[in-house]
Amino acid sequence: MSLACPEMQRPAMYRSSSASIEVPAPPMAIRGSSSVSRPNSERSGLLLGSALLEEDPLFSAFFQEVKALQEDPDEDAPPDAYALAEILRLVPFSRNQLAQYWYKPIVASDGFGGVRLTWRRGRTEVRAVISGAQTARRSYLYWESGDTYGTVQDFTPATLLSYLRQGEGGGA
Amino acid sequence: MNGDPIPCEDIIIRLIGKRQHLLPGGDVDPGMFVLRRSDEGRLSLFRRTISDIQVCKAALKKPYGAVTLHTGRVRATSYPGNRQIDVVEAEGEGTTIPGHAAMIGLPDPEIDPEAAERVASLLHKQSRNLALS
Numbered sequence: 001m002s003l004a005c006p007e008m009q010r011p012a013m014y015r016s017s018s019a020s021i022e023v024p025a026p027p028m029a030i031r032g033s034s035s036v037s038r039p040n041s042e043r044s045g046l047l048l049g050s051a052l053l054e055e056d057p058l059f060s061a062f063f064q065e066v067k068a069l070q071e072d073p074d075e076d077a078p079p080d081a082y083a084l085a086e087i088l089r090l091v092p093f094s095r096n097q098l099a100q101y102w103y104k105p106i107v108a109s110d111g112f113g114g115v116r117l118t119w120r121r122g123r124t125e126v127r128a129v130i131s132g133a134q135t136a137r138r139s140y141l142y143w144e145s146g147d148t149y150g151t152v153q154d155f156t157p158a159t160l161l162s163y164l165r166q167g168e169g170g171g172a
Numbered sequence: 173m174n175g176d177p178i179p180c181e182d183i184i185i186r187l188i189g190k191r192q193h194l195l196p197g198g199d200v201d202p203g204m205f206v207l208r209r210s211d212e213g214r215l216s217l218f219r220r221t222i223s224d225i226q227v228c229k230a231a232l233k234k235p236y237g238a239v240t241l242h243t244g245r246v247r248a249t250s251y252p253g254n255r256q257i258d259v260v261e262a263e264g265e266g267t268t269i270p271g272h273a274a275m276i277g278l279p280d281p282e283i284d285p286e287a288a289e290r291v292a293s294l295l296h297k298q299s300r301n302l303a304l305s
Contacts, residue, residue: 108201111206118202125202129281129289144290144293149293151285
């Protein structure tokens with residue numbers, strides 16, 4: 001199948017070729033959003049986000065909490081519109097997939113115009129730091145379980161889902 | 173003198189100036205130990221032996237709470253990349269309240285977010301809630 005847009009093509013290392021052994025694509029959880037074609041989860045994120053804001057009281061309450069940071073007089077760097085749009089792109093997929101197992105994260109500003117979302121369950125913690133427009137730093141996902149920790153830069157909605165599912169398995 | 177390390181036995185106070193950092197159940201968000209742009213590279217603290225907590229409270233518009241840390245433990249903790257975190261005197265810097273100090277050596281979250289998050293977790297684990305009333 002030919003792809004209409006060049007940016008939608010997969011990088012060479014994952015392309016099928018008659019001259020080399022086909023290498024399976026990595027699991028969704030470790031893909032960066034700019035490294036491969038955008039997964040369906042991401043393309044549909046904004047649409048899904050809009051639908052959730054109208055139909056899902058839990059998601060709507062979460063997003064209102066984020067928006068309230070913009071009006072908070074204590075805030076030295078309230079989240080900007082770009083950060084809010086990024087939340088609507090990145091979070092709805094996991095909300096939709098986890099259904100009743102999804103719970104509201106701890107919401108705080110990151111001090112650089114972005115937002116920190118923290119999901120905590122037992123010893124496992126997932127922190128999604130969603131950058132605003134006024135920082136060169138990309139959004140990242142930090143996870144920690146006891147003494148083990150790591151970061152995924154520029155994560156996708158599917159990556160967030162993957163890590164929240166792991167936390168869900170950990171149990172509180 | 174400002175910039176000099178404070179004694180290891182000193183207990184230091186970090187005020188919570190953001191409502192979001194105080195969690196239901198009394199815990200605090202580790203994010204309160206991640207540097208913000210307004211922090212200018214260091215966290216503002218007070219020394220419990222010198223600073224009057226009620227005066228500290230008044231210094232913030234709305235202090236939502238406070239945590240304490242043990243200076244010696246802050247120094248002795250093993251941080252990513254063998255990073256050295258210290259607590260130094262900062263009298264008169266940003267406040268006139270006596271006993272002002274600063275935590276230095278924290279990772280810049282714009283440059284090394286993973287280290288910044290891990291250090292925040294390690295500081296959070298050793299912090300203790302302090303009643304402000």
